[in-house]
Amino acid sequence: KKCRDYYNKLVKGNPDLHNRIITALNFELSDKAMTGKLGYMKTMWKWLTQHEWETIEEQMKVETPNQNYYNYGTDIY
DSSP: OHHHHHHHHHHTTOHHHHHHHHHHHHHHHHHHHHHTOGGGOOOHHHHHHTTHHHHHHHHHHHHGGGGGSOOTTOOOO
16 A cells, blocks of 8 residues: 555656656566566565666666567567
C-alpha cells in the first residue's frame, strides 16, 4: 500500500513519468531474468524512493543501440 501511495503521489498528473518508470522496470526485469540475477532486485519501495529508473534509463541508452544486430541462438521458437 505504501508503494502504491508513493507511486501515485510521484506520477500524479504526469503520464510521461509513468511511462518512463514502467519502461525502465520492464527493462530491468527482463535483463535480470536473462542473466539469472532476479534475486538481486531491489524491493519496490527502495526502487521507487531511490529513483532507480533514472539509472536504468542511462543503462538503456547504452545497451539499446546494440540491439540492431542478430545474435545467433538467442531466439527461442
